[in-house]
Amino acid sequence: MTKDEILKKANEYIAEEKDVRFRAEVEDLVKKEDYKELEDRFYQTLEFGTGGLRGIMGGGTNRMNTLEINRATQGLANYVIKANPEKAKAGTLSAVIAYDSRNNSDVFAEATACIFAANGIKAYLFTGLRPTPELSFAIRQLKADTGVVVTASHNPREYNGYKAYWSDGAQVIEPHDTGIIEEVNKVTDVKTISKEDAIKAGTLVLIDKEIDEKYWEMCKAQLFRPALIKEYAKNVSIVYTPLHGTGAMHVEKVLGDLGLSVTTVPEQRNPDGNFPTVPKPNPEEKAALTMAVELGKKEKADCVMATDPDSDRFGTAFPDKDGNFVLLSGNQMGALLMEYVLLSRKEQNNLPADSFVVRSIVTSPFGDEICKKYGVKMIECLTGFKWIAAVEAQIEAAKTGTYVFGLEESYGYKVETEVMDKDGVSAAALCAEMTMYWRSQGQSLLEHLDNLYKEYGYFEDRAISKNFPGMEGVSVMKGIMAKLRAEGLKSLGGKKVIQIRDIQTSVSYDPANPSAKTSIDLPKSNVLQFFLEGGTIVSARPSGTEPKIKFYINTKTPVEGTCDKCLAKAKEEAGKLCDSITAEINAILDDASK
DSSP, rough: OOOHHHHHHHHHHHOOOOOOOOHHHHHHHHHHHHHHHHHHHHOOOOOOBBTTTTEBBBBTTTTTTHHHHHHHHHHHHHHHHHHHHHHHHOOEEEEEEEEEEESSSSHHHHHHHHHHHHTOEEEESSSSOOOOHHHHHHHHHTTTTTTEEETTTTOOOEEEEEEEEEEEESBBOOHHHHHHHEEEEOOOOOOOOOOOHHHTTTSSSESSSSHHHHHHHHHHHHHSSSHHHHGGGGGGGEEEEOSSHHHHHHHHHHHHTTOOEEEGGGGGSSTTTTTTOSSSOOOSSGGGGGGHHHHHHHHSSSSSEETTTTOOOEEEEOOTTOOOOEEEEEHHHHHHHHHHHHHHHHHOOOOOEEEEEEEEETTTTOOOOOOHHOEEEEEEEEEEHHHHHHHHHEEEEETEEEEEEEEEETTTTEEEESSSOOOOOOOOOOOHHHHHHHHTTTHHHHHHHHHHHHHHHHEEEEEEEOOOHHHHHHHHHHHEEEHHHHHHOOTTTEEEEEEEEEEEEEEEETSSTTSEEEEOOOOOSOEEEETTTOOEEEEEEOOSSSEEEEEEEEEEEOOOOSHHHHHHHHHHHHHHHHHHHHHHHHHHHHHHHH
C-alpha cells in the first residue's frame, strides 16, 4: 500500500468511527506518520473465518472495534431478514447475544443487540457474561433465528471476536458465512437504537436465570451413573480454574449439585479481560494451568480442571503415582471421554446400531480404533466445531444416524445434542463422573489411559505453530502452502510419504503416481495432509483466526505386549519419531522466515 492509500483509508475510518477511544488511536498514528503501524491496521478488513470475526482490538479496519462490530451486525441483520422474508414481514425474527469477560465484550454485545433491535429483530441479551455453549443452548431454547457471542475464545488479551450463529444453534457455515460477508461489504448505513428505548419498546429483552437453570439441568442430564456419583462424590476432590473467564458460576454450580468438592483457584476466579495471571488464557498451554496445578498439589486433588474465557474449551491434569500432575492433551481427553460414553451407552443398552462420532481431520485417529471395537462409525470433518455440528445436523436431519459424541484436538468436546458447539461445562461434569467410574473399577484415569494404549497402540501427537503477523506474514504463509503443494514432501522423520491429501483441491493421491487422483468428500479448506508409512499423519493448516500456520503430527506406534515396559518402549519410539518430524518442520518454517 502507498502512503496515500493508507491515509485515505485511515481518514475514512476516522470519519466513520463513533467510539472516541478507537478513533483517537488512528488519529494519533496519522499525526505521528507511523505508516508501518497504519498499514497493518488497514491493509485488509476483518472477515468471517473459521471462528467468525476475530482480531486485535484497536482502531482500523484490520482491528476489532465498534465500527467493525456495527458493520458486521448490520450485515448479519440484513442477511437474516433476506433469508427469512415471511418472518421479517410478520415482525417475528429474533436473535440472542452473549459475551465473555474480555475487554470491550460488554460494549460490543450491547451495540450488537441495539442494532438487531433497530432492524426489527427482537434481541435477547444476557444481563452478564455467559459461556459460548450457553449462547448456542439459548438460541435453541428461544427458537431464535440467529445469535452472536462476543469472544476471542482462548486468544491473548489483546484480541476480541464475534461469532455468528444460525437458528440451529451452530456457528454459520456455507452458504450463510459468505452470504453474510456479502451483506457486510454492502453496508453503507447502520441502524441503531438506544438500549433504554429498545427495552421500553420490547425489542430488547434481558435474560439470565430462565436460561441458566435449564442449561445447568441439561448438563447434568448427560451423565450416566447418578448412584455412582452419590457414592463417590464426597471422596473426589477437584481444583478448577476459569482462567478469569465465564466458567466459575456454571462449573461450580453443576459440579456442586453433584455433591463434588470443588476448589476454584481464587486468583483466577473473577472475570478479568486483562488475564493478569496467565500469558494466554488457553487451557491447551501448560503455563495457563500452573496455578491450578500448584493448588492441586497442595489440596491433594484427584483432578485439575480448566476452561477458557468463554468456557467452550476444557483442559485437565491428573496426579500420577508420585503425586505429580500430568496434563492431558485434547486428543487424550477426547479419546477418554468418547470411550466412556460408548462404554456407558453399551452397558445401558443405549448404543444404537447407527451411532456415530465426529472428529476433525487433524484430531488423532486414536478414537477411530476405539469406535471400531464398539461398532460405531467415525466421521471426519474440517477443523472447527461448526463442522462437527454441521455433520451432526445433516445426518440427524436425514435420519441416517444417531449422534453420540464430537471431539477435536484443540480441547473441544460435545456429548449433548441441545448445544451445537463444544461445551467445557458439560465436559467438566462428564469428566468428573468418568473419574469416579474408573476409581470404582480400581483404576486412576492415567492408568486407564495406559491400558487403552496397550489395547489399541500408543498414539502421540504434537502441534507446531509459527506466527507470521502483518501483510508480509500472509504472503509468507501462502508461499509455504504453495511450495508444499508444488513440491510435496518425500519423507518425514525417515518415513516415506505414501499419500497426500489436499483438502483445498479435494483430491488425494500417491506422490509416486500423482496423476491418479481420488476425490475427497469434504468442503474445500486450505489444508494439506501427508500420510507416512507406519500410520503417522502430518497436517499443515494456516489458522483461520490468527496470523499463524500450524502443523499437526499424529503418530501411532504398536505396543508389543501388555507389560509396562512394552508401553514404555512404544512411547520412546514415538517420541523419537515426533522429535525428528518436528525438527524437519521447524526447518521448513525457519527457511520460509528468511
